[in-house]
Amino acid sequence: MPGRQAPPGDDELYLTVGAYVVPQLLYVAARLGLADLLAAGPMALEDMSEQTGAHPATLVRVLRALASVGVFVRGRDGRWRMTRAAEPLLDDHPRSRRAAILFAGHEQHLAWGAVMHTVASGKPAFDYAFGHSLHRHLATDEAAMATAEALRARRAARRDPAVVAALDLAGARSIVDVGGGGGELLIALLSQRPGVRGVVVEAPHVAGRTRARLQALGWGERCEVVVADARERLPAGHDVYLLAEVVHCYDDDDASRILRNCRGRRVVVVERVLPAGGRAAADRLADLHMLVMYGGRERTRREYAELFAAAGLRLRRVTPTASWVSLLEGAPRVAR
Template identity: 40%
Template sequence: MAELGVADQLADGPLDTEELATRCGAHAPSLRRVLRELASVGVVRPAGADGYELTEEGSVLRSDVPGSIRSSIRMLGEESFWYAMGKLPETVREGRSAFVARYGELYEHLGRHSEVSRLFDDYMTARAETFTRNLVTRYDFTGVGTMVDVAGGKGSILATILRANPGMRGVLLDLDHVVAHAKELLAAEGLAERCETVAGNFFDSVPEGGDAYLLASILHNWGKDDAVRILRNVRQALKPGGRVLVLEVVLPDDAQPHLANDLDLRMLAIFNGGSERSREEYAELFSLADLELEGVTELGAGACLLQAKPV
């Protein structure tokens, strides 16, 4: 349903199966069987002799609504990500990612496949929606004249911060193939004059002179040594009195059900070394990079903003 865009086609009202199949580029008899199953789980319902309409539950699969999960579902079903989870037993047996063995490192894989890269960027934007919205209402950005978004992707988080703080300027660092997408989004948001995009690799260096450096869903991709290396580069570039802001889904301290536990298995499947971490583990990373954890802001959806300062 997500991949074919069924919910988008049903957004304006019910359609018969033949018409819906034409709009979705699908084989009508096959789609009819899928719609029957979709109706049984409540995301569409029958309308007329051979038609269907969208339910409230199914509306989250539209691409144009707040809280849409369409890009998330499409990302989970993308061939290489599906392979990663399907090969999880092999990864657990060997202690090495079967995904990496077949496709290479994730960001190299994305760099070679532009459609997968764009889908991944859309997924990350949708995934960040809840905690990005809370970020600008729950965290005080007073004193931040320049925000450097390290590996900022399409720039959706930075754009939200800049809109909420009109006096702030931004710098977005990411790889070559990602920066082009960021320029598009920032221009569309009317922020091109307030935000510079820089192509580079955070293992080499990050842009200097920021009052705050944001690392959103970055450190969990890397093992301990690499994560500390990234933080040290940020520490070196930071202005006196500056702050480091790490936005991550943080593991709970007990065995309660938590999104971070599910995400940690996906990190296990897709990366060699990447993992979700507890607050104590992030505090340890900061300490190894001559930084000190000084505050944690809950952002919802399992995410936290961890603020660190130079020691």
């Protein structure tokens, strides 16, 4: 039909089968800190091998492969140099993707390698691949936790300004940030509202770091840190319960239990909202990724309304933001 766009050709689709090679090479570069070495200036292969402990003949093949896609370049003097495409491998670069690469190259790579377990059972492949849940993994693996925290902080930096701009907290005197990580979003909200107090609810392996961070930044007086499993209990009686990209980590039963424990005037869920009948690849891939990693899911507006209802809440409004998330605001149903 004239004007109708043809779907991508088969060749383009099936070229993605080998696409795992480059991400794994980037993972190797991130783990070895190759960009950090070259940021100080060009280096010979022998020196890079000595400082990283990598096998020289193999390291040069890795470097050549990365150079073929624009990451690093070998000069005429034989020494290796940085390129613009290598800059996101640096921790302190504004475009840094190092944490995402490290997490994708190990935790996500191994979990997705066991995706058939998810397809056969409906359970998270991560648990099958690692022998325990992702939450447990982060609680017991310091390196993995550090990577996940860096990844979360980068994501929050892109998301939180849009949330702060869209969230109306008029009349609120206290906010509970459920699964609030390092407290970045809560600090951003409280900094604009001098009379409001905050509570961060986190798991034991996160809470200590959060408490120390808030104290160091001077927020210890206005921000309390509470250790709790949100599926079991939450501090009661606060005005606003905020859950930023928390609910999508859980299946409907656990998500409903968490929302039911939000015993206050308002509940604000910050999540990606899938369009009804939508076919966007990013949305559908994100949904499946939550299942593989956590046993969770992304949801449509209707599915969130049903989830709120199961928890005794009424979905009052959905407010888009300038980022990928929307604000889903609920309130307790009034008994008749």
